[in-house]
Amino acid sequence: MNDELELEKNKKHSIEIIIDRIVIKEGIHSRLYDSLESALKLADGYAIVDVMGEKELLFSEHYACPYCGFSVGELEPRMFSFNSPFGACPTCDGLGTKLEVDIDTVIPDTSLSLNEGAILPWKPISSQYYPQMLASACKEFGIDMDTPFEKLSKADKDIVLRGSGDKEFYFEYKNDFGMTRETWMKFEGILPNIERRYRETNSDFTRDQMAQYMTNLPCPTCHGYRLKEEALAVKVEGKHLGEISNYSITEGLNFFEDLELSEKETQIAAPILKEVRNRLGFLNNVGLNYLSLSRAAGTLSGGEAQRIRLATQIGSKLTGVLYILDEPSIGLHQRDNDRLVDTLQGMRDIGNTLIVVEHDEDTMMAADYLIDIGPGAGEHGGEIVAAGTPKEVASNENSITGAYLSGKKFIPVPNKRRKGNGNKLEIIGAEANNLKNVSVDIPLGTFTCVTGVSGSGKSSLVNEVLRKALSRKLNRANAKPGPHKEIKGIEHLEKIIDIDQSPIGRTPRSNPATYTGAFDDIRDLFSATNEAKVRGYKKGRFSFNVKGGRCEACKGDGIIKIEMHFLPDVYVPCEICHGQRYNSETLDIRYKGKNIAEVLDMTVEEGLEFFQNQPKIARKLQTIVDVGLGYIRLGQPATTLSGGEAQRVKLASELHKRSNGKSFYILDEPTTGLHVDDIGRLLGVLQRLVDENGDTVLVIEHNLDVIKQADYLIDLGPEGGDGGGQIIAKGTPEKVAASKKSYTGKYLKPILERDKERMKEKVKQKEK
16 A cells, blocks of 8 residues: 555556455454455455355445446335335336337228228318328339239338428418418328327317227336336346236246245244235135236226225224125126135124125125015015015015015026027237137127136137227227237127116216107107197207207206315205206197106106007107116116116117118126116016017126026136136037036036926926
């Protein structure tokens, strides 16, 4: 250290100072600590250990890599949360995705040429600006607009999609008023154009239009893991938090069960691991083992969200609590339902009370006490029909529920299974989500059911692949189907009808009468009365959506919204029309003694009787009664209908339409919220669609009464999540019931055998 150093002042130098030379032997720990401390103090937190004959080791006390300078702050819980700015990826703000233009929705059919409208957003529908600009650019750059897009050269495709760079073209634009605009400009390209119009516009309409052609793609920085680089650098057993979060509940449970730690690490992690294992175990026990830990809450079904809340309560181990659950079995396969029932009974056994609203037979039979409300629905219900143990309710002759529990009433197995019309849809190589290169045929002209345990891939196959592919081909929808190789047989279909549980309208103006088209006919009837003709009232006078006949105080809503600051809005009946929606002049017009408001206030059953001599109206109302909704009111606001009711109104609106047998209906768990008696009616309607029109009905379902009535079953599994995504069995219900690999078959077999015996007994009683 006494040597003189000569350094050039204009150059950066690294100076190494030898602090100590140590021979490894017993009792040197104190000296080693002191030497390292001195070295770190002199070199601002850095030290080099040169092991003779080995590689030099560089150490740092700055939570940073001593070689590249990558720094990690002091580890704390918020650093591992994507909801905190300390942990969230700075590129996507912790969302894991970025909204970007999706070329597959911009050009859904690459076999079309530019002249044939390959570029969907630039089709000449409302404006000629973009089609003319494209034509001018293609002329300038020598791009053939009659060549299918897929056959254009890579250079030509790049110009169309991403623009011409600095190259300009001459553009002469003629608008609808005959005015001409001439300019030299650079061709922006379709993808940058959509991106710019989405980001920079102040118009909600334009933004919504452009959003159709954009999709959420994984963030390029965090690759969808949502956390910043520093958080992802921390690993346990070689896995960072993002990777562990992508595990399913089962995989996560296995990971933490099999975690190998040292004695010291075990001591530190023991209480944390206990909590993690317990919570994952609770989720597993309520049938959610197939969900990934990182699953977005918005993508959960109502039943899944409810069971997550249930798992939270199980983890709290509270006693003396009253729990109320509304149909916790929604979306559950019978196998998973058994585990749920065991969980509920376990909560009861530790000293809690559970009140469960449920239609599932196994759940009812497992209950200690049943309260049956009825006897019918809507105005026909509201009474306690039976109460007692399941056995007591089953023996009560006044209870419809009891009749099904005892077996006096049951949904029979069809005498014959349809084989279809000879045509089929072939799904080839489906790989959406957890599907593993699935290929399967769906016979057309049949009632087909897709089954399997929760998370086995049913919705991925039907909704993500098949429905979106058919919608794109038949309905010209922008939907982007999940990965698959091909779907054959689409030429045998003309339209796809997705009957889901979304609302039939988002405002009180929509109602069952308007949705099914019956209201148009009712307004025709009122406008044809003598009094209406004398006053010159046309059909529009009886609409509450337009000026003239409606009450202007509430604009035909019948209610007034009062905005409450810091509280939910309050709705009160209109003081002028008292909720009738129309002005007094319109209400003077009567048909068979009833005005238009009184007609809308009728139940569908009352309306059917009232309009029995009007075949056009009666036919539409009869279909609503057929699906078990005779109790709802004709003018009942759409916003007050449940998901199941909305779905059945949609089904009713399809029943009275003419079909040529080339329609394809898709229903996702239509029995949600339905009593077994209502399920019987629903099945009658679905069978009618196939029998009368020869159409195809495809249903995703767990309910065994629906499954046993199908002509053809496609069973996926064997498990949920990564353990599923394969075809386990297919064929008639009897064939699937004989499969030893199928969980659905295991539960279906005794049902088929039981119903066979019941039919024999029924025949004997008839003979007597």
